[in-house]
Amino acid sequence: MTKRPLIVGLGGTVRAGSTTEKALICALKAAEAKGAETHLLGGAFLSGLPIFDPRPGETNAAQQELADAIRRADGVIVASPGYHGSISGVIKNALDTLELTRTDAEPYLSHKAVGTIITADGWQAAGTTLMALRAIIHALRGWPTPFGAALNAGVSLFDEAGDCRDQKDAWQLATVAEQVVEFAQMKALSR
Numbered sequence: 096m097t098k099r100p101l102i103v104g105l106g107g108t109v110r111a112g113s114t115t116e117k118a119l120i121c122a123l124k125a126a127e128a129k130g131a132e133t134h135l136l137g138g139a140f141l142s143g144l145p146i147f148d149p150r151p152g153e154t155n156a157a158q159q160e161l162a163d164a165i166r167r168a169d170g171v172i173v174a175s176p177g178y179h180g181s182i183s184g185v186i187k188n189a190l191d192t193l194e195l196t197r198t199d200a201e202p203y204l205s206h207k208a209v210g211t212i213i214t215a216d217g218w219q220a221a222g223t224t225l226m227a228l229r230a231i232i233h234a235l236r237g238w239p240t241p242f243g244a245a246l247n248a249g250v251s252l253f254d255e256a257g258d259c260r261d262q263k264d265a266w267q268l269a270t271v272a273e274q275v276v277e278f279a280q281m282k283a284l285s286r
């Protein structure tokens with residue numbers, strides 16, 4: 096592949112210093128190390144999106160920015176906290192907003208690998224949230240990566256530089272990134 100694949104990261108929470116967003120940034124850095132270009136749409140951006148309204152009408156600039164970023168992406172990484180056993184409303188609303196791509200030749204997340212990262216204060220919510228996110232990615236015609244990262248945020252996960260304190264977490268995030276980049280590169284070769 097001559098062109099660097101573009102990997103778009105969607106995720107984080109409204110909370111300043113979001114653990115979920117830090118995890119996503121680590122994964123995007125790992126994707127860059129594998130040769131990708133990356134673009135982050137973090138918690139502040141996603142929480143500023145209006146609640147998706149399916150009735151025909153005006154879409155705002157942020158909604159268009161999200162839809163266009165996904166159209167351009169060769170791969171996507173979604174990072175959500177576990178909120179009451181599933182993904183957060185902010186992340187679900189961003190994914191609902193992809194309805195704007197419904198009539199495209201390649202709608203939603205078609206032909207894209209989608210890496211998954213979950214943070215939660217316990218393993219039970221991490222597991223159920225990962226399953227929920229994968230089901231949504233399937234509904235959006237995406238290809239969830241074989242490996243999904245599940246981080247237990249009950250302890251401090253990142254140091255002051257934003258790096259993982261635990262090598263196992265660093266490995267999880269790098270593995271998600273590697274699988275998304277690898278799929279994008281294989282897809283480019285097959286075209």
Ligand SMILES: Cc1cc2nc3c(=O)[nH]c(=O)nc-3n(C[C@H](O)[C@H](O)[C@H](O)COP(=O)(O)O)c2cc1C
Binds near residue numbers: 107178181214221248
């Ligand atoms: C509304 C809400 C619901 C939550 N529900 C759960 C839950 O069901 N199980 C769990 O383990 N953690 C739960 N948590 C904790 C978050 O998943 C966890 O703190 C996450 O890492 C927060 O991400 P952040 O640092 O990016 O804000 C919840 C937090 C909030 C604010």
